[in-house]
Amino acid sequence: MSQTFTIDGRVIPFEVGQTVMQAASQAGIYIPHLCYHPAFKPNGSCKLCTVKVNGRQSASCTLRAQSGMVVESDTEEINAERRMLTQMLFVEGNHFCPSCEKSGNCQLQATAYHLGMMSPHFDHFFPDRAVDASHPDILLDFNRCILCSLCVQASREVDKKQVFALSGRGIGTHLIINARSGRLADTDFSLADKAAQVCPVGVILKKRTGFAVPIGQRTYDQQPISVPGKVAEEIRHD
Ligand code: SF4
């Protein structure tokens, strides 16, 4: 028999070993997240999924559920912190939603809408990052990378290729391509790779398909990201 804990007063059943995020998703409760993907071990980097348990903050994607836990998630205080983290992600990269071909399918944009983010609030960094168009099928726009690590995990764990890696430290952390030239074309990356499908934002883009699905008819144009089941693995590059 499964045990239970509560999220915002709602009783959630869980199996031993499940995280708070897994149990919440299973129960149809949305906890904002960007670096969590159900197919991979959580890396706990974005902190968007932070909840309060008995007054202490914790990332729900790495926190094991325990019987009797009292979890707060959808509160004004926690959502204000999530909004601030989202604003920081927007200013650290170059995210220009009206001209981005991932608009409507982008989890960062959809999360910002969910959290009621009305402006970036902070000064933009405007980093200068080159686009890699060397690969015949894929374009990489590093300007939108939020360093979630999902492409790194997918390439290493599913594709067995190690095409991507994170390099540097702190504010200098950036995504690199594991090739002497640093170019995607000089790797064995393929459109069929899992790593080509997991980016929550508009970095890894399939060529010759941009805007095939019109703005207004895309995943998060149809329903908000908080609708149960609309998690990372369901997003495809239309
Ligand atoms: S390219 Fe996309 S999947 Fe890879 S680390 Fe950046 S945001 Fe995450």
Ligand code: FES
């Ligand atoms: S989703 Fe939990 S830290 Fe990113």
